[in-house]
Amino acid sequence: MTSPLAAAIARQYGTPAVVIDLDIVERNIDRLQQACDVAGLRNRPHIKTHKSPVLAALQRDRGARGITCQKLGEAEVMAAAGLDDILISYNLIGEEKMQRLGRLLRTGVTVRPCCDNPVAADGYVDAARLAGRELEVLVECDTGRERAGVETPAEAIALARRIAGHDGLRFGGLLLYAPEDRQAESQRFLDEVKAGLRENGLEAGIVSTGGTPNLRNLGRIEGATEHRSGTSIFNDRMMMACGHATLEDCALAVYATVVSRAGPDRGILDSGSKTLTSDTGGGLDGHGLIREYPKARIKGFAEEHGMLDLSACDPKPGIGETVSIIPNHVCVVVNMVDELVTVRGGEITGTLPVAARGKLR
Amino acid sequence: MTSPLAAAIARQYGTPAVVIDLDIVERNIDRLQQACDVAGLRNRPHIKTHKSPVLAALQRDRGARGITCQKLGEAEVMAAAGLDDILISYNLIGEEKMQRLGRLLRTGVTVRPCCDNPVAADGYVDAARLAGRELEVLVECDTGRERAGVETPAEAIALARRIAGHDGLRFGGLLLYAPEDRQAESQRFLDEVKAGLRENGLEAGIVSTGGTPNLRNLGRIEGATEHRSGTSIFNDRMMMACGHATLEDCALAVYATVVSRAGPDRGILDSGSKTLTSDTGGGLDGHGLIREYPKARIKGFAEEHGMLDLSACDPKPGIGETVSIIPNHVCVVVNMVDELVTVRGGEITGTLPVAARGKLR
Numbered sequence: 001m002t003s004p005l006a007a008a009i010a011r012q013y014g015t016p017a018v019v020i021d022l023d024i025v026e027r028n029i030d031r032l033q034q035a036c037d038v039a040g041l042r043n044r045p046h047i048k049t050h051k052s053p054v055l056a057a058l059q060r061d062r063g064a065r066g067i068t069c070q071k072l073g074e075a076e077v078m079a080a081a082g083l084d085d086i087l088i089s090y091n092l093i094g095e096e097k098m099q100r101l102g103r104l105l106r107t108g109v110t111v112r113p114c115c116d117n118p119v120a121a122d123g124y125v126d127a128a129r130l131a132g133r134e135l136e137v138l139v140e141c142d143t144g145r146e147r148a149g150v151e152t153p154a155e156a157i158a159l160a161r162r163i164a165g166h167d168g169l170r171f172g173g174l175l176l177y178a179p180e181d182r183q184a185e186s187q188r189f190l191d192e193v194k195a196g197l198r199e200n201g202l203e204a205g206i207v208s209t210g211g212t213p214n215l216r217n218l219g220r221i222e223g224a225t226e227h228r229s230g231t232s233i234f235n236d237r238m239m240m241a242c243g244h245a246t247l248e249d250c251a252l253a254v255y256a257t258v259v260s261r262a263g264p265d266r267g268i269l270d271s272g273s274k275t276l277t278s279d280t281g282g283g284l285d286g287h288g289l290i291r292e293y294p295k296a297r298i299k300g301f302a303e304e305h306g307m308l309d310l311s312a313c314d315p316k317p318g319i320g321e322t323v324s325i326i327p328n329h330v331c332v333v334v335n336m337v338d339e340l341v342t343v344r345g346g347e348i349t350g351t352l353p354v355a356a357r358g359k360l361r
Numbered sequence: 362m363t364s365p366l367a368a369a370i371a372r373q374y375g376t377p378a379v380v381i382d383l384d385i386v387e388r389n390i391d392r393l394q395q396a397c398d399v400a401g402l403r404n405r406p407h408i409k410t411h412k413s414p415v416l417a418a419l420q421r422d423r424g425a426r427g428i429t430c431q432k433l434g435e436a437e438v439m440a441a442a443g444l445d446d447i448l449i450s451y452n453l454i455g456e457e458k459m460q461r462l463g464r465l466l467r468t469g470v471t472v473r474p475c476c477d478n479p480v481a482a483d484g485y486v487d488a489a490r491l492a493g494r495e496l497e498v499l500v501e502c503d504t505g506r507e508r509a510g511v512e513t514p515a516e517a518i519a520l521a522r523r524i525a526g527h528d529g530l531r532f533g534g535l536l537l538y539a540p541e542d543r544q545a546e547s548q549r550f551l552d553e554v555k556a557g558l559r560e561n562g563l564e565a566g567i568v569s570t571g572g573t574p575n576l577r578n579l580g581r582i583e584g585a586t587e588h589r590s591g592t593s594i595f596n597d598r599m600m601m602a603c604g605h606a607t608l609e610d611c612a613l614a615v616y617a618t619v620v621s622r623a624g625p626d627r628g629i630l631d632s633g634s635k636t637l638t639s640d641t642g643g644g645l646d647g648h649g650l651i652r653e654y655p656k657a658r659i660k661g662f663a664e665e666h667g668m669l670d671l672s673a674c675d676p677k678p679g680i681g682e683t684v685s686i687i688p689n690h691v692c693v694v695v696n697m698v699d700e701l702v703t704v705r706g707g708e709i710t711g712t713l714p715v716a717a718r719g720k721l722r
Contacts, residue, residue, distance in 0.1 A: 014457040014722040048664060070665045090665065091620040093631075093681050096375040116621050119680040147666055148621045148629055259452040260477050260509045268509055270454075274696050275721050278639040303409060303692055304431045304451065304721070305508055319480040320454050331664055335635050336696075338719055358699055360636050360665070361375040 003292070005346055006255055006322040012348060015257040015322055016271040018337045020352070022344040024251035025055070025233060026062075032215070032232045033063040039219035039227070044068050044087060044208065046230030049331045051356035052340070053081030055233065066110075068210075068228040072100055073359030079109045081355070087208065088113040089140070089175055089228065091120040091148060097361075098123055102130025112206070114138040114175045116150050121163050128168030136172030137163045138206060141193065143186035144179045153189055157196035164202055171197075173206030176221070180213050180242075183220045190223055213242045236330035237289055238281040252340075253291065253324035254333065256306065258317045267317060269298070269306030271325070275336055276306060281328030288325040293317055298325070364653070366707055367616055367683040373709060376618040376683055377632040379694060380702040383710065385612035386416070386594060387423075393576070393593045394424040400580035400588070405429050405448060405569065407591030410692045412717035413701070414442030416594065427471075429571075429589040433461055434720030440470040442716070448569065449474040450501070450536055450589065452481040452509060458722075459484055463491025473567070475499035475536045477510050482523050482530075489529030497533030498524045499567060502554065504547035505540045514550055518557035525563055532558075534567030537582070541574050541603075544581045551584055574603045597691035598650055599642040613701075614652065614685035615694065617667065619678045628678060630659070630667030632686070636697055637667060642689030649686040654678055659686070 002010070009017050029045075036043035045059045046068040056067050056078055066085030069075040075086045092101060092113050104111055105127065115121045115137060128135040139159045142149025150156045156174065164171040174193060178186035190207065197204060209221055210228040212235075218227060231238070234252040235245035254276060260268035276288050278301060287298040287306065296317065297309040310316045317323060327333045334340065335358065339351040363371070370378050390406075397404035406420045407429040417428050417439055427446030430436040436447045453462060453474050465472055466488065476482045476498060489496040500520045503510025511517045517535065525532040535554060539547035551568065558565060570582055571589040573596075579588060592599070595613040596606035615637060621629035637649055639662060648659040648667065657678065658670040671677045678684055688694045695701065696719065700712040 010455050011457055014455065014461075016721050091629075091631075093618055093620050094371050094375065094683075096372055100375075116623060117680050120620065142623055146623070146627070147663055147668070148623055151624060257454055259454050259481065262477060262503055262507070262509055263512060266507070268452075270452075271721070273638070273640060273693055274719075277634070278641065278693075279634060280639065302508055303696075307508070319478050322455075332634055332639075335664075336719060337721070358635075358697060360377050360632070360698070 002322045005343065006324060008348055009255045009341060010257060010322045013341055015255050016275045017255045017341050018252065018333060019255055019341040019343055020234065020252045022342050022349065024249065028233050028235065028249060028251055029059055029062050032229055035215050035218050036227055041218065041224060042066065042226035044226045044228050045233065046228045047074060047078060047356065049230040049233055049334065051334060051354045052352055053078055053083060053355055054352055056083050071359055071361065072097055073361050074356040075111055076100065076104060077356040077359060079104055079107060084109050086111045091115050091117065093120050093123055098126040099130060101127040105131030105133060105135065112136045112138055112172050114140045115159065116140040116148050118162060121159060125166050125168055134168055134170050136170045138172045138175045140175040141189060143176060143189045144182040145177055147177065153192035153196060156193045157200065160197055160202055161200055171202055173204040173208065175208050177210040178214065180217060183217050187221055190221065194223060212239060212244055215244060231331060234330045237284055237326055237328045241284060250326045252330050253326055255322055255324050257322045258319055261319050265309065265311040267308035267310050269308060270304065271306045272304045273301040274303045276325065276327050277332045277336065279329040279332045284328050288327050290323050290325050292323045363683045366704065367685060369709055370616045370702060371618060371683045374702055376616050377636045378616045378702050379613065379698045380616055380704055381595065381613045383703050383705040385610065389594050389596065389610060389612055390420055390423050393590055396576055396579050397588055402579065402585060403427065403587035405587045405589050406594065407589045408435060408439060408717065410591035410594055410695065412695060412715045413713055414439055414444060414716055415713055417444050432720055432722065433458055434722050435717040436472055437465055438717040438720060440465055440468060445470050447472045452476050452478065454481050454484055459487040460491060462488040466492030466494060466496065473497045473499055473533050475501045476520065477501040479520065479523055482520060486527050486529055495529055495531050497531045499533045499536045501536040502550060504537060504550045505543040506538055508538065514553035514557060517554045518561065521558055521563050522561055532563050534565040534569065536569050538571040539575065541578060544578050548582055551582065555584060573600060573605055576605060592692060595691045598645055598687055598689045602645060611687045613691050614687055616683055616685050618683045619680055622680050626670065626672040628669035628671050630669060631665065632667045633665045634662040635664045637686065637688055638693045638697065640690040640693050645689050649688050651684050651686050653684045
C-alpha cells in the first residue's frame, strides 16, 4: 500500500521524484561534524553528493570549514552562492579552465586546486597571473587506490618543489584518498613526503584525507589536518554495505510508481537508468533497495523502466502503488535531477534546486 | 595529438563536452527515413535519444510523421515547441499524470498514450474528461522482450475492449517492441490479436514496431503501420555491436581531456560516470571507444574520473591531450548534459539545448 507521504509526493510532484528527509540530513551533517571534531580535524565536506549551495551552507553553519568540489563548474556555483574556502580535488588542465579559475579567484574567494603532474602544476601559473594573486596548489597522492595521485613520495616532493618554484604559486599541502585498509601504508607515504618537504624548506599546510568509508579511520593518519566526506550527508546502499550507515541513516529515496505487472512475478517501476543510474555501487545485487518491499529485486533497467523480480516478495506491490527506493549510489542519482523534494517530520516542505547538477566542466 | 577540432572544442567550451556532427546526424536521419519509406511504414522517431525539439523538427521536415516520447514530460517539451502527433510508449498512471495529460490534450495537440494493464487504461478516462475530447489509447504487447506489455493475445484483446468500452477513450492500436530474433512469433501474436479484435468489431489503426536494431527487420511484420527508432540518429557502441552502425555512422562523441597519467600504463580522463554513465551497453568491454586510441580501454569510473588502461596502447595519449569517445549508450549520455556542441564540416557551429533532459516524470 502506498504510504501517506508517498501518495502526497505522487500527487504533488508525480513520480519518479528524488526526495530527501531534512531531519535525517541534519542528523547526518551533525554526525560527520562530531566525528571530525573528536578527531581534531577540519570538516571540509564534498559537495559532489548534494550539489546544493543551500546544503553546503547548512554544513558550514553547523561547523564545516570550507568545502570540497570535484569540478571547477561546481566551485563556480558554490562561490556565486557565497560559499568560500573551496578545495578542488582535481587536476584542472587547459586554457579554458585556467581562464575560468582566474576569473573565480578575482572575485576574492579562496580556491585551492590540486595536481598530480607537472602539466597541471605549470598550468596553474596562468590562472594565478590572470587573477593577479597568489594561488595555493595541493599535490594529490595515491597511496593505493589507483585513481589520481602521484605514486611515490619522491614524485610528491618533486611536484611540491615545482609548484613552490613557480611565480604566483604556493605549495598548499597534500591531498590523500587512502584505501580504507591501507592506513599504515598511507601514514608511511605521508611521513616520507613530509620529511622530504622539510629538507626542501617546504611544509604541507593542509593534509586532507577523504571518503565516507574512511570516517571509521578518522584520526588514524597522524598529521592530517582535515577530512573530506561527501556521501555521508545522504548515505545509500553502498554506505550500508560498507558499514557506515543503516537504513535509518539514508536521507534520500527515489519515489517511484509501479506502472506494470507484466507477468505474475514481474513488475515495472517508472524509474530506469535515467533516474536510478546503472551504477552498481561496486557490485551490489540489484539496482536499489525498495524500503516497502525489501525482497523485491530491481534486476535491470531500460532507460525509463525499472524491472522488478517479485518472485521472493509476498505480498507484491500492485499497479499504481508508489514505493521508495534507496539507490545504490546516491551521488550519481542526485546528479540526474534539477530539484530534490524536501520532507521534514513526514511532511513535504518544498523543493531544493540541485544548482550544480551537470557541472561536469 | 589533439586534433584541431578537439582543440577548438576544448578552448571554446572546455571538456568534457558532448558533441554532435550535424552532417552525420542528417545522414542518419535520411537513412532511417529511407528505410521506412522502402518498407512502406510511417517513420515515428523516438526523441528519447536526442531530447531536442530542434532535432525532432529536423526529423519531421525530412519525412517523419509524428514522434515517440517515453515520458509525459518529454511530450510536454516537444508539444510546447510545436511538435504534433505524439505517441507516448509508456503506461501513464496517477492523478498528477492525468491532470497534465488532460492539460496537454486541451492545447489541441494529438497525443496517444499506451497501456498494458487495466489500471492505466481506466485512468486515461480522467485525462479525456479533463481535456473534453476523445483520447486514443494503444495497447502495448510483449512478444518476448520481457519489458512492458501484455503477454498474451487474449490479454491484448481484453484490454482493447476495455479501452473501447470507456467513455471518452478510443482503442488506437497496438505497440510492439519485438526482440530482433522473434519476428515470426511476433507476427503470430499480432495476427491472433487482430483476428480477435475483428471478432469484437475493433481495429488497430496503428501497429507500431520499434527499435533501431530492428531496422534490419523492417517490413517483416505484416500489418505494421509505423516504426519507432531512437538511437539511429546518433548511434553508439551498442549500435556498432549489433551491426546497425559503423564508426563513421556515430554522430555523437564525448570530448574529454587526459588529466593524469598516474602510472605508466594508466591514464585518467576528465569524464567519469557523471558524463559517460555506467551503462555497459549490454555488456560491452570498457566504457566507450576512444577514436584516436582504440586500444586504450576505459576500464572503470569514479564520478568524474575515467580510468584508462593504456597497456595495449602505443603511442599513449599524453596529459592535456583531448580525445573523442564514442559512448556505449548514447541515449543516457545525452541525458547528462544541458547542451550539445554542434559541428558541421569539421567546424564548431554552436550549441543545441537538450530541452527535454531530465524530464523523467
